Amino acid sequence: MTAATADLSARVLAWAERRLPALTRLRRAESLPTRLDRRRIYVLPSGFGLLFGLLLFVMLVGALNYGNNAAVLLTCVLAGAAGASLFVGFRGMSGLVLARAQGDETHAGDPLQVRLRFEPGARARAGLRLRHRDLDVAFALPANAPADVALMIEDTRRGWQRIGRVRVWTDYPLGLFRIWSWLNPDAEFLVYPALERPAPPLPAGAGRIGEQAAAGASEEHAGLRDYRPSDPTRLIAWKASVRHDSLLVRDIEHRSGEALTLDHAALRGMDGEARIRRLAAWVVEAETAQRACTLRLPGESIGPGLGAEHRRACLRALALMPGHGDAA
Template sequence: MPPHVQRLVAWAERRLPSLTRLRQAEPLPILLHRRRIYIVPTGFGMGFSVLLAVMLVGALNYANNAALMLTCLLGAAASGSMLVAFRVLNGLTIGGVRAGTARAGESVRVSIDVAASQRERMAVRLDVAGREFAFVVPDGGTTTVEFELPTEFRGWLALPRMRLHSRWPFGLFRAWSWLHPDRNVLVYPRPEALGPKPFEPSGDTDRGRPRPGDEPAALREYRAGDPRRQIAWKLSARHHGLLVKDLEQPAPQEDWRLDWDGMHGLDDESRIARLTRWIDEAREAGRRWSLRLPDAYFDVAQGDEHYHRCMTALALRP
């Protein structure tokens, strides 16, 4: 952008905050109303008005009243379309913003609800993240727009400014309103690519041995070599052959006790990256893990909730 245009834009943003919505983010839900909807002719609209002017001068010059009437009708319809464009946006509500999870460097999926309490809104367009999404908002209904935001760093990611606009109905005018929702999206840290396994206390060697209280998963025919204590004697008595209790218990794994201070000679980001990788691995392998951070401790557990708690804590490490 050339410098004078930049100065102009800066002036506009200073003087007309609602023109650009640069000044502050605003809390959701955002209701679009007349004080924040702007309308200007599109390039095509400018061309069309030049054409109308030519038609007007021609009709007046030739004193051709039928042509003048045609021109007036076209002009009136065109200027009426400005109000229609305004009505597309007026009264729209931008409600819930939901975001998925993503690691730094991946893109995060964000969805935004656009609702209209009255009237069907045709051809609403949302410019965000370098793309344009076109959709219809039904009368009294809600349309959800989903888009992907690229991420770079862990932690809170502020939603970018978005432009909601419409050229409905004839493409002659563009009505628009800037949105800057006060909503952040959490970005999880990026795991390191390679690294050592966490320190594992040497557990008992009796792997593969069913623990007491383990339920048999199934019964099957006896095969040579099955341990005798797995034979279901009572059930076998009612059958011709021997039945074996098949204890398909996964090999029990040790809990990982992950500790911020257990690593030496690493800076904070590397620690976060390593812990993130370990947590990912533990989750994939179905292990239980605990996480100790300098200012927090998450006791041994597993599952999604535990995972997200740990990741959030890591993402928000200073």
């Protein structure tokens, strides 16, 4: 499709949305699952389809003018194929179900990958496309085989983010008709704060952090608890695990002394967003270094803790903090 044809198609679709209220009624978010039915599927001829229709008209006029029955028959066959292609494309859209939408963890400024789960039902779906802003993703679905389609959202900010309206469309099988519908899933994805790069070293804790980082050297300095998948293998108490017939680890979260403290109020002289970016970077760095930490925010304290769940809890609290622009 040429640029001029694509521009003409976009203008026709925009005009249709302005003039036909039925096309704009789907601007509000909808709960999932969402099923496409005939009341919300729209059809317009493509640029190629308009040219093809003009060609058929010229062929028909010429065939009738010269009384050429073979040419009339050929014109009717081509017109019948064009009409059949419309119903084939419509069937590929009708009954399609958007079951759920899931987003991966990401930080502000980085792309957010959203996976849309489509269920085709008992009918195979070929030649489908998703359009979100400037991104166009092609996909096909075998019969009775739900699949995820990934969308990348580039413009991300910390906090809850919606993907907005997504257009699912097709010009299958002959490209003569543009068949589309709108999806507006009621799904929000939490975008974590951007990380300060490069971030300064972790602050010194108020307790014996050096002893905490070396946890595992002896069992008398740490309690034992059941193993969690997020625990590093160096903390596993092998001798105690053999005695108890279960996998145990040394609990550095309950050792004597305080954990590493990341205090929002201690970052004086920085504006609110800069503080949030630095604290987020420190939370990620503390988990990488396997150092238990406590995050102190205005009116809230999280921890001490260590592991993926603690990291997510800290980043969530930072992501949902109100914006501040003044230095303190």
